[in-house]
Amino acid sequence: MSELTGLYALWYREVKVFLRERSRIVSSVVNPLIWLVAFGGGLGSAISFGGVGYQTFIFPGVLMMTVLFTSIFFGLYIVWDRKLDFFKEVMVAPLNRSTLFLGKMLGGCTDALIQGAILLVLGVFFGVQYTMYAVAVLVMFLVFIAAGITSVGLAIGSQMTSFEGFGLIQSFVVMPLFFLSGALYPLDNLPGWLQTVTYLNPLTYIVDGMRGTLLGMSAFPLVLDIGVSIAFVLAMAGLGTLAFRRMS
Amino acid sequence: MIIKTEGITKAFKNLVAVNHIDLSIDEGEVFGLLGPNGAGKTTLLSMLATLLKPTEGRATVNGFDVARQPGSVRKSIGMVFQAPSSDDLLTGWENLYLHALMFGVPAQERRQRIEEVLKLVDLRDRADERVKTYSGGMRRRLELARGLLHKPKILLLDEPTLGLDPQTREHIWEYIKRLAGDEKVTILITTHYMEEADALCDRVAIIDHGRVIALDSPGNLKRQLGTSMIKAKVKQPNIDLIRSLPYVSRAEAKDGEVLIALSEAGSHIQEVLCNLGEASFVEMREPTLNDVFLQLTGKEIRAESAETLEQKYTQATGR
Numbered sequence: 001m002s003e004l005t006g007l008y009a010l011w012y013r014e015v016k017v018f019l020r021e022r023s024r025i026v027s028s029v030v031n032p033l034i035w036l037v038a039f040g041g042g043l044g045s046a047i048s049f050g051g052v053g054y055q056t057f058i059f060p061g062v063l064m065m066t067v068l069f070t071s072i073f074f075g076l077y078i079v080w081d082r083k084l085d086f087f088k089e090v091m092v093a094p095l096n097r098s099t100l101f102l103g104k105m106l107g108g109c110t111d112a113l114i115q116g117a118i119l120l121v122l123g124v125f126f127g128v129q130y131t132m133y134a135v136a137v138l139v140m141f142l143v144f145i146a147a148g149i150t151s152v153g154l155a156i157g158s159q160m161t162s163f164e165g166f167g168l169i170q171s172f173v174v175m176p177l178f179f180l181s182g183a184l185y186p187l188d189n190l191p192g193w194l195q196t197v198t199y200l201n202p203l204t205y206i207v208d209g210m211r212g213t214l215l216g217m218s219a220f221p222l223v224l225d226i227g228v229s230i231a232f233v234l235a236m237a238g239l240g241t242l243a244f245r246r247m248s
Numbered sequence: 249m250i251i252k253t254e255g256i257t258k259a260f261k262n263l264v265a266v267n268h269i270d271l272s273i274d275e276g277e278v279f280g281l282l283g284p285n286g287a288g289k290t291t292l293l294s295m296l297a298t299l300l301k302p303t304e305g306r307a308t309v310n311g312f313d314v315a316r317q318p319g320s321v322r323k324s325i326g327m328v329f330q331a332p333s334s335d336d337l338l339t340g341w342e343n344l345y346l347h348a349l350m351f352g353v354p355a356q357e358r359r360q361r362i363e364e365v366l367k368l369v370d371l372r373d374r375a376d377e378r379v380k381t382y383s384g385g386m387r388r389r390l391e392l393a394r395g396l397l398h399k400p401k402i403l404l405l406d407e408p409t410l411g412l413d414p415q416t417r418e419h420i421w422e423y424i425k426r427l428a429g430d431e432k433v434t435i436l437i438t439t440h441y442m443e444e445a446d447a448l449c450d451r452v453a454i455i456d457h458g459r460v461i462a463l464d465s466p467g468n469l470k471r472q473l474g475t476s477m478i479k480a481k482v483k484q485p486n487i488d489l490i491r492s493l494p495y496v497s498r499a500e501a502k503d504g505e506v507l508i509a510l511s512e513a514g515s516h517i518q519e520v521l522c523n524l525g526e527a528s529f530v531e532m533r534e535p536t537l538n539d540v541f542l543q544l545t546g547k548e549i550r551a552e553s554a555e556t557l558e559q560k561y562t563q564a565t566g567r
Contacts, residue, residue: 002352006349006352008349009346012346013338016337016342017338084331085329085331085333086333086334088299088327088329089327089334090350091299092297092327093322093347093350093351094320094322094323094351
C-alpha cells in the first residue's frame with residue numbers, strides 16, 4: 001500500500017513539473033511540425049508512396065520521433081536530478097528501487113502521451129483521417145514507445161554521473177533508432193544490409209503498426225508488431241529496474 | 249543507544265573517507281560532527297542514511313542495521329541535505345505533500361502535519377508559492393520542515409545552516425533545540441562552524457581525515473586547553489620560557505603571532521607578558537572549539553567561501 005502511495009507521489013511530481021514547464025511542451029510540438037511542414041512538404045512535392053501524400057506517410061514516423069526524443073531525454077534527465085540532490089530526497093525514502101523506477105517511467109509515459117495527443121489532433125491538418133479504432137491503437141503504440149524508451153533513458157542516466165556522454169547517446173542511440181526505423185521510408189525494396197539493421201530495430205515494428213492502422217500500409221502483421229513492442233518494453237523495463245538497483 | 253557505529257569505514261578508490269569510526273549516540277541527544285570540508289562527515293552521514301554502503305564495519309540506527317535493514321532505517325530517520333533538494337518548480341506545500349506520500353504519513357494526518365511543520369518554520373504564508381521564489385534561508389527551513397514531517401526519531405542534518413545569514417542561522421538553531429527538547433528527537437548534525445557546534449551540541453566528535461580525533465562536550469573540549477587564550481603580536485617571543493610556566497597548557501608562535509592557552513589568565517597575564525617580550529598587540533579571550541581543533545591538528549577549520557556557496561545555489565536553481 002505504501003509503495004503504491006509512493007508510486008503515485010513520484011508520478012504526481014513528474015506530471016506537475018512537466019505541466020509547469022510550458023516551454024518544453026511548446027518546443028516538443030513545434031519540432032515535429034517543422035518536420036511535417038518543411039521536410040514532409042518539401043520532399044512530398046517530389047515523391048509519394050502508395051497513393052498517400054508524403055506528409056501523411058511520415059506522420060506516424062514523426063509521432064514516433066516526438067515521443068522518442070521526449071522519452072529518452074526525460075529518462076536522461078535523472079542525471080541532472082541526481083547531480084543536484086533533488087533525487088537524494090527520493091532515494092532516502094522508504095521505497096523500493098523498483099517503485100522509484102516505475103514511478104519515473106509512468107511519469108515519462110504521461111508526459112509523452114500529452115504531447116502525442118496534441119500531435120494526433122494536429123494530424124487532421126496533414127490529411128490524416130482517424131477512426132476510433134485507429135486512435136486507440138495509436139495511443140497503445142505511443143505508450144509502448146514511451147515506456148520502452150523512457151526505460152532506456154533511465155537505465156543509461158542512472159549509471160552516468162555527468163552530461164559528458166549526452167552527445168554520444170544522441171549519435172549512437174537516438175539518431176540510429178529514428179533513422180533506421182522506417183519512419184521516413186517504406187520497408188520494401190531496401191538494400192539488404194539496411195533491411196537487416198532496420199528489422200533489428202524494435203521501433204520499426206511500432207512505426208509499422210501505427211502506419212498499418214492509420215494508412216493500411218504495413219510490412220508485418222499487427223500481431224507481430226504488438227508482440228515485438230511488448231517484448232521490447234518488458235526487456236527495457238527489466239534493464240531499467242536492474243540499473244536502479246545498482247544506482248548509488 | 250539510538251545510533252551506534254562499530255569500526256565503520258568507507259574506502260573509495262584512492263582515499264579512505266571514513267576510517268574505522270566508533271560512535272554511540274543516546275536518544276534525545278544533539279550530537280555534532282565537526283571538521284573541515286572533506287573530513288568525511290557527509291560520507292559518514294550518508295552511510296547512516298543508507299545512501300552509501302560501508303566497506304567495513306557496521307552501524308545500527310534505531311536498532312536497525314544500515315546494511316541489512318535499510319528500509320526500517322529510512323523510516324526512522326529524517327534527513328536534511330547539504331545542497332538544496334527541494335523541487336523549485338513545485339510550491340512549498342507540494343514539496344511537503346510529496347514527502348508525506350513517500351514517507352508513508354497516514355492520509356488523515358497529512359494535511360494537519362504539513363500545517364504543523366509549516367508553522368514551526370514560519371513558512372505558512374509562503375506555502376503556496378513556488379520554491380523558486382524562496383530565499384536560501386526559506387529553502388533551508390522548508391527542507392528542515394520536510395525532514396520533520398514524518399515524525400522521525402532521528403534527524404540527520406548535513407550542514408543545515410551552510411551559507412545562511414547569522415539571523416536565519418540562529419532561527420534554525422532555535423528550532424533544532426526546541427525539537428530536541430520538546431519532541432525528544434535525536435539529532436546528528438555535521439558542521440564546520442565552531443559556533444554552531446558550540447551553541448547546539450551536547451557532545452561533539454571532531455573529525456579529521458576520516459577519523460575521530462576528539463569526542464566530548466564542547467565545554468570539556470575547551471577546558472582541556474585551559475580557561476583562557478592570549479593572543480599577542482610579538483617580534484621575538486621567548487616561547488620556551490612561556491611553555492615552562494606551570495599554568496600554561498600550550499604556547500605556539502607563528503608568523504610573529506603568539507597563541508597561549510592557560511588557566512586563570514586574569515591573575516597571570518602580567519607575568520606572561522613580562523616573560524614574552526615586547527608585544528605590539530594583546531588580546532585575551534575564552535578558548536573556542538577552533539582552538540581545540542588547532543591544537544589537535546595544527547590547522548584551522550576554514551569556512552567555505554561565500555562564493556562557492558553562491559555557485560551551488562545558482563546551479564541548483566538554474567535548471
